[in-house]
Amino acid sequence: MTERAQHDPDSPKKPSPTQVAGSPLLREARQHLVRAHEPVLATVRASRICTRSQKSAAWVRHIEIDVSGTPLEGSWVSGQSFGVIPPGQDPNGNPHKLRLYSIASPTKGETGDGTILATTTKRLIDEGWDNHELFLGVCSNYLCDLDEGAPITITGPVGKRFVLPEDPSKHDYLFISTGTGIAPFRGMLGDLSELGMPSKATLITGAPYESDILYFEEFMALRDRFGDRFTYLPTISRHSTPAQTDPMYVQDRMKLESERLLPLLKSERTLIYICGVAGMELGIIQALAGILDPVSLGQYVLVDPSIPSDPEGWERTMIPRKLKPTKRLMLEVY
Ligand SMILES: Cc1cc2nc3c(=O)[nH]c(=O)nc-3n(C[C@H](O)[C@H](O)[C@H](O)COP(=O)(O)OP(=O)(O)OC[C@H]3O[C@@H](n4cnc5c(N)ncnc54)[C@H](O)[C@@H]3O)c2cc1C
Structure with a gap:
């Protein structure tokens, strides 16, 4: 699966937006420096709940990832996304596909030197559509379960x-x-x-x-x-x-x-x-x-x-x- 397969923020099939007065010249954003067929290993640096109250019924975590030494270091701009490849296989025995997550950090990252990017990840938790079993989204729960120091396989940036x-x-x-x-x-x-x-x-x-x-x-x-x-x-x-x-x-x-x-x-x-x-x-x-x-x-x-x-x-x-x-x-x- 390519970065485009899950979602298509820059799809060539969509009509390109129209130029009107005041149209911006956007920042140059480099894309796909790390592709899904050659992902890189990074390390979780921190993970914390970022809802206003710890008692929120939604579980959303701010997860910081150290991308030092990878092509992602210093290479994204705010607003872009990155890919996460969860370990394991889907029910058909194929490797899990990449999911995209928006980068929640400024362009210089969490520490100002382009080495740490963050995501804001919500656990996907549902009840099965065909049965009453608990349904847990693969990648969001994988990400939210990761502890500080855990390795993580990533791609990007995208958008x-x-x-x-x-x-x-x-x-x-x-x-x-x-x-x-x-x-x-x-x-x-x-x-x-x-x-x-x-x-x-x-x-x-x-x-x-x-x-x-x-x-x-x-x-x-x-x-x-x-x-x-x-x-x-x-x-x-x-x-x-x-x-x-x-x-x-x-x-x-x-x-x-x-x-x-x-x-x-x-x-x-x-x-x-x-x-x-x-x-x-x-x-x-x-x-x-x-x-x-x-x-x-x-x-x-x-x-x-x-x-x-x-x-x-x-x-x-x-x-x-x-x-x-x-x-x-x-x-x-x-
Ligand atoms: C550009 C972009 C940016 C994104 N940014 C963020 C972000 O910043 N933060 C974030 O949290 N997410 C973000 N997402 C969404 C993210 O990519 C994942 O889609 C999300 O985390 C769910 O993935 P998952 O692996 O946990 O769930 P999956 O295992 O992929 O499960 C989700 C799928 O299961 C299906 N499903 C849901 N409930 C049930 C059920 N009860 N029974 C059967 N099937 C069900 C849904 O139709 C869906 O297709 C972004 C997506 C895009 C495209």
Whole structure:
């Protein structure tokens, strides 16, 4: 299996995004320095729970991997992914396939020297679809079980479009994530922070419960450090909180904050990045259509005249051909 087989962030089959005013020149991102047929061994350096509360019903871990001495050292940029090959075989006796994980670290890694990259991994735990047996995702549980010092087989980096612009100061940012989709934004915000936050950045990040918010303390520290240049909007979908009177999804949060978001969204400087659970992009595009006039919406999405004019009639299958992201909207959903 190639890095492309699991998911296709840069698929040649997809229509290439349209150039509009304010389109960014993206950073150069090198890809596939380590391929699946020749993976490298790295070492787990640390592993810790990164939900807000240890009592969260979701198990998500921040796992740091030492890639020193491999071609991955110093070679990724924030927003890219890397591959993990779990040991063992699938039920058909074939070696387990590679899974991709977003790099949660800034471009210079966890220690500033490009040797340590991190992932934000959620254990996939389910009940069997055909029986009532516990179903444990192979790679996510393998990764989350690894202790400090354990060897791990990896590939990468992967992805060239879900990255910051070459000159980050030329743009402002709206980052929208659900669940582990926060990972690339932790890295990108780390890069922006290192530059002294030269632009305005807003992060809307969704979690089902308050206990599940990822990296809460880190983002609060960024907010305290950068004031109105970094807006942090954690958004809870299954209960209300003192800061949020009604449960809501990230797209509802956009509508609720439309007055605050409008100048950002209308500006030619702004880039929108969306990462997380597949399907989230439709609600976000519909929310954008509700907030923006058609011309401003066209900065991010080109709406084909053949589809219903009412966004309520839009469907996910219309993305990317009938609802075509421009170069100012970056999507990474899985
Ligand atoms: C670009 C990209 C970036 C990603 N970044 C991250 C990240 O940062 N963090 C992260 O945690 N994940 C990330 N993922 C997802 C990750 O690659 C894996 O898909 C995920 O960890 C699940 O893999 P697994 O091996 O644990 O599960 P698998 O063993 O592969 O199981 C998942 C499969 O099992 C099926 N399944 C689920 N429940 C059941 C059930 N009850 N019965 C039968 N079958 C079932 C699902 O359809 C799915 O196909 C990313 C994916 C992509 C493509």
